Amino acid sequence: MKIQSLILMVAFVFTSLSFCGPSAYGSPAATTTGMSVKQFQTFASAIPQLPGDIQAIRLFRTGDSGEMSVVIATYVTPSDKASGWRLFVFSPSASGNGFHMVWKSGKLDYTFTVSWQGALKLFGLTEGDGVVFSGCAPHLCGGTLFSVLLYVPAKRTAFSATFDCGKITYSSGLKSPENRSYKEDLEQLIHTEYQAEGGSASGC
Numbered sequence: 001m002k003i004q005s006l007i008l009m010v011a012f013v014f015t016s017l018s019f020c021g022p023s024a025y026g027s028p029a030a031t032t033t034g035m036s037v038k039q040f041q042t043f044a045s046a047i048p049q050l051p052g053d054i055q056a057i058r059l060f061r062t063g064d065s066g067e068m069s070v071v072i073a074t075y076v077t078p079s080d081k082a083s084g085w086r087l088f089v090f091s092p093s094a095s096g097n098g099f100h101m102v103w104k105s106g107k108l109d110y111t112f113t114v115s116w117q118g119a120l121k122l123f124g125l126t127e128g129d130g131v132v133f134s135g136c137a138p139h140l141c142g143g144t145l146f147s148v149l150l151y152v153p154a155k156r157t158a159f160s161a162t163f164d165c166g167k168i169t170y171s172s173g174l175k176s177p178e179n180r181s182y183k184e185d186l187e188q189l190i191h192t193e194y195q196a197e198g199g200s201a202s203g204c
Helices: 003-008 037-046 177-196
Strands: 053-062 067-076 084-092 099-104 121-125 128-136 145-152 157-164 167-170
Touching (some): 128 177
Antiparallel strands (some): 053 067, 053 128, 067 084, 084 099, 121 128, 128 145, 157 167
16 A cells, blocks of 8 residues: 555544554553544655555554554565565654654564564553564464564564474574563463464474
8 A cells, every 4th residue: 555545544544443452462551542633644644655565554652651653564565576574663753743763674584474464463561562563484374483573662673583383483682681571572472373373383
């Protein structure tokens, strides 16, 4: 979906329950206050051209300020050599006039290749909402080879975990003691995803 088309569907988006709470893991922020249609129109008209088509959008709150940020998932089709999923996070600018990009994932690993719009969810962190995205490797879904990404707004970075036939590999940043809680969160998310995938690991 092109950026300009977002403005035309704003009214629909803001009446969709899949935009926040019911599609979330954990215990995201309980408030139902979101972003006004006018604010979202401003956001949609100002963000840069992104690779691929927009597949999903989530609003989430960050830190004690409770400011509203936006995460977008895009997908470049297999016909393009840059094929794959990407995530982009935008937060309000310091001036309060508009938004700016604060993080982007780059092309996600092939273990995220098979995914869908509903895989972009919220997750309750101690310091506010986190963002989760998951997917599995082609022909190896069903709990065999899949990955989960957890974006932590307070650090403006993401951590990931990959499940491969019963073995879990974590991103290097989770070796630090200060990130122990995020490793525990990912362990929980991997377990949840394994159950959702059917928990068979039939391809091993």
